Amino acid sequence: xxxxxxxxHCGQLRAADAGQVVSLAGWVASRRDxxxxxxxDLRDRAGLTQVVFRPEEAAAVAQQAHALRSEDVISVRGRxxxxxxxxxxxxxxxxxxxxxxxxxxxxxxxxxxPFPLDAEAANEDLRLAHRYLDxxxxxxxxxxxxxxxxxxxVRDYLDDHGFLEIETPILxxxxxxxxxxxxxxxxxxxxxxxxxxQAPQQYKQLLMVGGLDKYxxxxxxxxxxxxxxxxxxxxxxxxIEASFVERDDILQLVEGMLAAVFKAAxxxxxxxxxxxxxxxxxxxxxxxxxxxxxxxxxxxxxSDVFALSQFKVFAGALSSGGVVKAINxxxxxxxxxxxxxxxxxxxxxxxxxxxxxxxxENGEWKSPIVKFFSAQEKAALTEKLGIAEGDLLLFGxxxxxxxxxxxxxxxxxxxxxxxxxxxxxRLDFLWVxxxxxxxxxxxxxxxxAVHHPFTRPLAEDxxxxxxxxxxKVRAAAYDVVLNGFEIGGGSIRIHExxxxxxxxxxxxxxAEQQAKQFGHILxxxxxxxxxxxxxxxxxxxxxxxxxxxTSIRDVMAFPKNNRGQDLMSQSPSEVEPKQLRxxxxxxxxxxxxxAAAAAPPRPAATxxxxxx
RNA sequence: GGAGCCUUAGCUCAAUUGGUUAGAGCGCCGCCCUGUCACGGCGGAGGUUGCGGGUUCGAGCCCCGUAGGCUCCGCCA
Numbered sequence: 001x002x003x004x005x006x007x008x009h010c011g012q013l014r015a016a017d018a019g020q021v022v023s024l025a026g027w028v029a030s031r032r033d034x035x036x037x038x039x040x041d042l043r044d045r046a047g048l049t050q051v052v053f054r055p056e057e058a059a060a061v062a063q064q065a066h067a068l069r070s071e072d073v074i075s076v077r078g079r080x081x082x083x084x085x086x087x088x089x090x091x092x093x094x095x096x097x098x099x100x101x102x103x104x105x106x107x108x109x110x111x112x113x114p115f116p117l118d119a120e121a122a123n124e125d126l127r128l129a130h131r132y133l134d135x136x137x138x139x140x141x142x143x144x145x146x147x148x149x150x151x152x153x154v155r156d157y158l159d160d161h162g163f164l165e166i167e168t169p170i171l172x173x174x175x176x177x178x179x180x181x182x183x184x185x186x187x188x189x190x191x192x193x194x195x196x197x198q199a200p201q202q203y204k205q206l207l208m209v210g211g212l213d214k215y216x217x218x219x220x221x222x223x224x225x226x227x228x229x230x231x232x233x234x235x236x237x238x239x240i241e242a243s244f245v246e247r248d249d250i251l252q253l254v255e256g257m258l259a260a261v262f263k264a265a266x267x268x269x270x271x272x273x274x275x276x277x278x279x280x281x282x283x284x285x286x287x288x289x290x291x292x293x294x295x296x297x298x299x300x301x302x303s304d305v306f307a308l309s310q311f312k313v314f315a316g317a318l319s320s321g322g323v324v325k326a327i328n329x330x331x332x333x334x335x336x337x338x339x340x341x342x343x344x345x346x347x348x349x350x351x352x353x354x355x356x357x358x359x360x361e362n363g364e365w366k367s368p369i370v371k372f373f374s375a376q377e378k379a380a381l382t383e384k385l386g387i388a389e390g391d392l393l394l395f396g397x398x399x400x401x402x403x404x405x406x407x408x409x410x411x412x413x414x415x416x417x418x419x420x421x422x423x424x425x426r427l428d429f430l431w432v433x434x435x436x437x438x439x440x441x442x443x444x445x446x447x448x449a450v451h452h453p454f455t456r457p458l459a460e461d462x463x464x465x466x467x468x469x470x471x472k473v474r475a476a477a478y479d480v481v482l483n484g485f486e487i488g489g490g491s492i493r494i495h496e497x498x499x500x501x502x503x504x505x506x507x508x509x510x511a512e513q514q515a516k517q518f519g520h521i522l523x524x525x526x527x528x529x530x531x532x533x534x535x536x537x538x539x540x541x542x543x544x545x546x547x548x549x550t551s552i553r554d555v556m557a558f559p560k561n562n563r564g565q566d567l568m569s570q571s572p573s574e575v576e577p578k579q580l581r582x583x584x585x586x587x588x589x590x591x592x593x594x595a596a597a598a599a600p601p602r603p604a605a606t607x608x609x610x611x612x
Numbered sequence: 613g614g615a616g617c618c619u620u621a622g623c624u625c626a627a628u629u630g631g632u633u634a635g636a637g638c639g640c641c642g643c644c645c646u647g648u649c650a651c652g653g654c655g656g657a658g659g660u661u662g663c664g665g666g667u668u669c670g671a672g673c674c675c676c677g678u679a680g681g682c683u684c685c686g687c688c689a
Contacts (some may be wrong), residue, residue, distance in 0.1 A: 036646030050649070070639085087647055095649090112640060115623055119638085122623065125681055178689040198689085225688040349615080349685060353633085439689095452689045562682065 005075045005107075011047020015096040017080045018541050024049055024099060025075040025107070026069050027136060028405065029118065038065045042099075045141040050089070050098040051076050058102045065101070071117070077103040124553070128567040131558055143555045146265050147543045151218055153264040154238050157257045163214040163240070168203035170196060170220065175517055177453060179223035182233070190584035196222035199536055201452060202521050204241040205493060208532040209524045214242045218539065229551040230485070230541055234565050236460075240490070241534030247476055247492055250535055251431060254480060254488065258429065258542075261377060265546050274429040274480070283401075287408020289435070292484025293428045295420035299325045299407050302395075305380040311372035313356070317397035324397045327407055328385045329414045332392035333359040333366075339417065341408055343394070352406040356395040360387060369395075412484070424548070430481050434458065437465070437475035438506065446508045451477045453503055454521075456492040456533075462499075481538070487542050490535025497525045505574035 006025040026044035033039075038053040068074065078101040089095035095296040114130055115122040117137050124503050127134040134140055155165065172194035174181045181195035197203075199221050207215045215539065221240040227233065238257075242250065252273070255446065259270040275293075282291050285298045302324045306314040314324045329335075340357060347355040358367035366379070373381070385393060396403035415421065437457050438447045447470050449455060456476040457465050464473045477491035494500045501520060503570055504514050514522060540552035553559035 030649075032651050033649045034646050034648065034651075035644065037648080039648050039651085040645090041649070048649095054649080055646075085648065087649085089649060092649080112622070116639070119623080123619095123681070126623085175689095179687085201689095223688060226686085228688085229683070231688070449689055455689090563680095 005198065009046035010042050010044040010049045013049060013080050013094050013097050013099070015082055017357070018082045018097060020080045021077065022080055022099065023075060024051070026073070027071045027110075028070055029072060030070065031065075031068050033066060036062075038062060038068075039098075040065065040068060040074075040076075040404060041535050042074070043136070043138075045145070047093055047138075049094045050083075051078065051101050052098050053101050053104075057100065058148045061101055064104050064106070068106070069110065069112070071113055071136075072106060073110065075105040075107055076101045077363060081437050086374050113407065125561060125567055128553075128559070128561060133309040140554070143543070143547045144551065146547055147204075147539070147555055149265045150261050150373060150546065151539065153261045154216075154218070154257060157260045158214075158216045158240070161214070161253060163216045163242075165217060165459055166207060166212065166215050167217060168197070168200040168207075168219070171317040171596075172197045172203070175202075177449070179225050182222045183223045185583040185585055187583055199237060200239050201454070204239060204534060205454060205521065205532065206524055208241055208243045209527065209529045209532075211243075213244075215534075219536075227562055227564060229553075230544070232540070232552060232556065232559055234560075235552070236539040238488075238537040238539055239534070240536070241532060243530040243532045245492075245531070245533055247433075247478065247533065250490060250492075250533055251478065254470050254535055254537070255429075258480070261542070262427065262546065265543075268425075268427065270427060270429060274431050276431040276433055278434040279432055279436065279474075280434070282464045283404045283408075287404040287406070287411060288387050288484070289432055290481045290484055290486040291408075291430070291432075292412065292415070292421075293430060293485060294423075294426050295415050297329065297411050297415055297420065298326050299327055299404065299411070300384055301325050302381065302384060305377055305384065306397075309372070310374065311369060313353075313369075314395075317399075322398050323400045323403050324395065325407055326381075326385060326393050326395045327411055327414070328387065329394060329418065330388070331390045331415065332418055333361045333390045335359065335392050343413065346413060347396070347406045347410060350406045350409050351402045352396060352398060355410070356397070356405075358393040360391045360393070361390055363389065378403040426483070428483055429537075432479045432481060433477075434474045436471070436476040437473040437477075437480070438470045440471065445608070447506060449490050449503075449507060451475060451489070453507055453509075453518075454493045454500070456494045456499075457503075465502070465506065476533070478535070480535075482542075482545055485541055485545060486538075487545070488535055488537030490533065492531075492533035495525060495529040495531050497522055500525060 003023065005023065007022045008017075010024055023042075024042055025041045029041040029043035030047060031038065031040050036055055040051040040053070041048045042051050042336050053062040055062040076099060079097040080097050081100050083089075083096060083098050113133050115126050115133070117133060120139075135144070158165070171184060171194040174183065174193060179198050181198065184194040184196065186192045186194060197219075200217060200219050204215055204217075210525045217239045219237050220234055221237050222234050224233060225231070240250075240253070242253075255272050255274055259272055262268050266515050272586065277285075277291065279289055282289055282486070284301065285291070286293070287299050303318055306324050307318055309315045309318075317324060335357075340355075344355040356367070356369050358365050358370055360366075370378075374462060381387060383394075385391075394407070394414070396407045396410075398406075436450050437455060439450050440446075441448045458476055461473045464470075475491060477489070479486050479489040481487065494503060504518070508519070540555055543555040544550070544552045547555055549555055558568065559565060565571065
């Protein structure tokens, strides 16, 4: 550390340092000017230290300190002193001491910040437009330090387990599967395009063919889809692939890694191994492939209860091959009409026709549908759902997938309303395994890969694949879930060219297309591909959960807003016509005539670019 | 592409049924103040109520349009 500016950080000094002469540098977080004595809270990324200026000890320095304002950058030299008895601040790590200044250098004056840095609330777009100021706030500094700790732990852990960190290209090849690609025009091959990787999927498999055995990468990935609180167009994955491994090797490796990460970054012991659920179990019990198991409220199947019901909605759903399920929201009989309306709307938005309910109040079942139920049905309901006074029962009757999805979403909303997650520190990790290999795409009347086309079917289901029972084939795929967030997913891959070709043909990818889009990987597999598999974990989501944040934007240094814009640098932006010409590109976007007419005249330099 | 909520001072918000000069706290500026840590006291500046149109004697408030922000659906193998 350059002693010119500082000898210590602002979070470092303690009572044991009293008597030392030190220097600190940082930003003025606040000033309390008493006319005589002046206090300054000096802030850097490590914390706050109180600096005191005493006119009787250093008159000129104190005079200088009167001019200090918030966010000025200063360097202060002085003596570390225990605070006067009774003036210690227990809320500050450095609260037992203060720095008695004898020299002050104002390194840079600062304009008044556009939003307060010591308060939590401010418009996010304002924060994003001045992200460099937002990052000075202790919470953001802490989040980025935690992120560093997570990534560092991952690197060390994987290195210890024999993994090599290998970079793969950012300029890569577009593939039709999956998310929309970001495209980069090639100048040297006009009319051709690179794609930014959605994930290093093919490269990491090719590294296995290349005999690298164990690979990982802290990989930037790009997907040109709409944004969410937990989705950005560019994000970071811990990408892992290993050869000669089975599913449980990967699961164990990842469990150990996550335990190490949570130990290092949050100081908690994560119990191992993680519980496992099959996909079918997760859907049937929680209505989600990423169940939040911090609370119960499980889906209960009532199909056998209502098989012969007089209630046509239930009987109809069952006779057409559907199911009837319900959740019992204990103690929610006091639900308001508005809340029922909200839940009903929600159910409809996920494809349900409605949301039947029963309120159990004063020993009575209050519901528009209960009059259709027989005594037997009521008795069976009571038993299966454990019905008691004060309960609210919510029903779904439809196709199995619809009912699970709808009740799964309702379950989460009800848990939120009833505040069923009582321990904010609770961490429920689990694996979801045995995902379906394929899903029917009704829109395009074809089968799609649920994970990706290189995912291996379970050995015992390969026969089903050959017989064309495509909906029943399970994949050697797995997701790791934490508190209802999917934080990672992977699979054991197909390493045999014949099986891969069969998979492609099931997906309706012709031999010609296979050669064009996947020729390189099929060829690679023909030269001796080892059995291999891997996983990718979302760094942003993991750090978000460790930090207790609700948006991944709060754990990224420079995130983009809802519309994919960087409000600070104003990207994306227009480029010079010359740049487009070099790339052999022409925009089809026309400027609206009205807007063009209203726009101020452009400087000549940009209005009339030099002729080529 | 769709839905919901939001937009008033630099920030966070208020403003009765549509009614006089749009207020408060914080911040900012000035003066005072020698143990504060949300320091305190006194004074001051700061507003095209996102923008455009309409209804009305009168609009921050009602109506229409539009822009922007966030959340969600679709989308995200």
